[in-house]
Amino acid sequence: MSLATHIDMTEDNVSGLRRVRFQLKVDDEIVPGLLQIPDKEGPFPLVFIQHPGLASKDEIYISGTAKKWAEQYGWACVALDAPGHGERAIENALDALRDAEKASIMSKQFAKEITVTIDTLANEFPINMRAIGYWGFSLGALLGVQACALDQRFRASVLAAAGTSPLTGKLTNDVLKGLQETAILLLAKTEDEVIPKDSTESLFSDIQCRRKELRWLPGGHFMIGGDVITEGEMWLNEELAVKG
Helix, strand or coil: CCCCCCEEEEEEEECCEEEEEEEEEECCEEEEEEEEEECCCCCEEEEEEECCCCCCCCCHHHHHHHHHHHHHHCCEEEEECCCCCHHHCCCCHHHHHCCHHHHHHHHHHHHHHHHHHHHHHHHHCCEEEEEEEEEEECHHHHHHHHHHHHHCCCCEEEEECCCCCCCCCCCCHHHHHCCCCCEEEEEEECCCCCCCHHHHHHHHHHCCCCEEEEEEECCCCCCCCHHHHHHHHHHHHHHHHHHC
């Protein structure tokens, strides 16, 4: 078990939903997060909802989706500020998209933060450890590949607007072992001006897991519409209900 070395939590309750803002110390990093969890008896599936680049856990399409899923499905929904973003914002936060060394550091750091978050929240709240899911868009999806693989406990993952990248890293046999029990849905945009089509198809081909599917949705990269959220919602609900 990998617990945070320091935890700060503040909580309020809104219409039967516990909203927990927290900060976890992971190595030398302070990781801010927002957990939305039903105020009733668990255990609850745990679902990460991760933001794109230059955004944060508090964007309405992140926190609002987390609220909806927590209320509708009884999931514990959590969002983290990725390295260099949100409350951790730095200049040139997206340099890691173009620099292999920075990408490796960022990807490994985020993967560790995901594992520590799972273990810490499970130590504090009624979490169903057999039903862990992930939804990420763009940066959140790119970082999610290695994070889900290295943690090895994800039942389902939705990666939207993603392709091969320094952030996805090399999908070695050791990495792929961590995805063997994961069902992965890759959502791609037909007019994506950031992620080339062949990059998405290459990532889909490289991923080896229990179940995988690639779906194309209309629009460009920056169109985070209801279709992206709904398709992911259906995938997660189908998979997590099995272990709920």
